[in-house]
Amino acid sequence: xxxxxxxxxxxxxxxxxxxxxxxxxxxxxxxxxxxxxxxxxxxxxxxxxxxxxxxxxxxxxxxxxxxxxxxxxxxxxxxxxxxxxxxxxxxxxxxxxxxxxxxxxxxxxxxxxxxxxxxxxxxxxxxxxxxxxxxxxxxxxxxxxxxxxxxxxxxxxxxxxxxxxxxxxxxxxxxxxxxxxxxxxxxxxxxxxxxxxxxxxxxxxxxxxxxxxxxxxxxxxxxxxxxxxxxxxxxxxxxxxxxxxxxxxxxxxxxxxxxxxxxxxxxxxxxxxxxxxxxxxxxxxxxxxxxxxxxxxxxxxxxxxxx
Numbered sequence: 001x002x003x004x005x006x007x008x009x010x011x012x013x014x015x016x017x018x019x020x021x022x023x024x025x026x027x028x029x030x031x032x033x034x035x036x037x038x039x040x041x042x043x044x045x046x047x048x049x050x051x052x053x054x055x056x057x058x059x060x061x062x063x064x065x066x067x068x069x070x071x072x073x074x075x076x077x078x079x080x081x082x083x084x085x086x087x088x089x090x091x092x093x094x095x096x097x098x099x100x101x102x103x104x105x106x107x108x109x110x111x112x113x114x115x116x117x118x119x120x121x122x123x124x125x126x127x128x129x130x131x132x133x134x135x136x137x138x139x140x141x142x143x144x145x146x147x148x149x150x151x152x153x154x155x156x157x158x159x160x161x162x163x164x165x166x167x168x169x170x171x172x173x174x175x176x177x178x179x180x181x182x183x184x185x186x187x188x189x190x191x192x193x194x195x196x197x198x199x200x201x202x203x204x205x206x207x208x209x210x211x212x213x214x215x216x217x218x219x220x221x222x223x224x225x226x227x228x229x230x231x232x233x234x235x236x237x238x239x240x241x242x243x244x245x246x247x248x249x250x251x252x253x254x255x256x257x258x259x260x261x262x263x264x265x266x267x268x269x270x271x272x273x274x275x276x277x278x279x280x281x282x283x284x285x286x287x288x289x290x291x292x293x294x295x296x297x298x299x300x301x302x303x304x305x306x307x
Contacts, residue, residue, distance in 0.1 A: 049074040051093060054112075056190050059126060059142030059152035060165040062178050063207060063223070067198055069191050070095055072106045088112040092132065092193035108132050108193040126154075133192040134159040148172055159192040161185025165201075176209040184226050187237055202226040202239065216249040219259075240265035246274075254279045255288075270297035 052075060056067045073090010091106040110132035117125040122144045130136040138156035145151070150169040157163060167180030184202050207221040221244045229235050246259035257276040263269065273295055278288030293303040 045076065045078045047074065047076050051095075052088075054088070056128065056130075058128070058138065058140045058154045058165070059124070059150075060140060060154045060167040060180060060182070062150070062152070062167050062169045062180065063201060063205060065199075065201070067190055069193070071110065073110075075112075082117055084116045086112070086114040092191060110191065110193070130191050136190055136192070138163060138190075158184070159187060159189040161188040163188055174211050177207075179206045181205070186226075187228075188226065189228070199225045199227040214249070216247065219244065219246040221245075238265055238267070248276075268298045271295040272297075 070093045072093040075088040091109040113129045115127040124142040126140040140154035154165045165182040170177040203224040210218045243262045248257035255278040259274040276290040
């Protein structure tokens with residue numbers, strides 16, 4: 001069984017999440033309502049079918065963005081030697097419907113092969129291949145030399161576009177520092193399908209969160225994005241950058257915060273500010289308010305107040 005997958009089979013619909021992040025084996029079994037058979041979460045093969053949201057993450061995705069896409073078809077999880085495999089045949093799908101009733105239809109045929117091989121307790125190899133309208137094949141290494149340090153590197157092609165990423169994640173009591181450099185082709189996508197057009201990080205990216213002994217927190221960040229502009233895979237992509245500086249501190253039993261954000265692309269630039277205040281009323285009740293306002297940009301100033 002692909003022990004990093006999470007399977008939820010109910011009423012004939014199986015859902016599969018395949019992640020590039022490490023998970024512990026639980027050793028439990030889960031009973032599928034469709035077949036009334038037990039599926040081991042450790043070493044038994046499993047077959048799932050139906051509409052499945054699949055998570056296509058890499059160990060270099062350290063900035064908190066998950067990449068899901070909906071599929072329709074059949075998937076098989078298996079373990080051979082040290083390698084954990086996930087094999088899928090079917091296609092990407094588009095969901096529609098209301099809150100309590102959803103349907104999906106296939107929009108592009110696709111086949112997938114995901115592999116995870118633990119090379120050592122601290123080093124993992126990931127391989128992710130998707131064949132749809134175009135080819136995606138990315139290999140990645142995830143290395144944890146220390147409990148507080150994670151590094152990753154990934155390289156390959158996505159939708160026939162070159163891709164390379166190298167990242168480092170430092171997590172200490174007083175500092176969280178995420179840094180990476182990503183080189184993605186102008187029309188890079190993890191999966192080529194009209195229903196899949198998520199943004200990707202590109203070029204240099206850094207996010208630092210510093211926690212001081214006084215309780216104050218300072219956040220500084222610079223990120224670059226590559227954003228598809230429509231469902232058409234041939235449409236031009238837009239590159240944009242976002243800078244942020246935020247701080248918060250305690251004063252007279254209040255939590256005060258402020259931040260400034262700047263975004264820039266080929267079509268527009270914006271500058272905005274945010275102010276917040278919060279206070280604990282009782283052990284179970286907190287009250288807070290936040291005010292946001294654009295300071296400059298191509299459109300008239302916009303402001304909002306939320307509590």
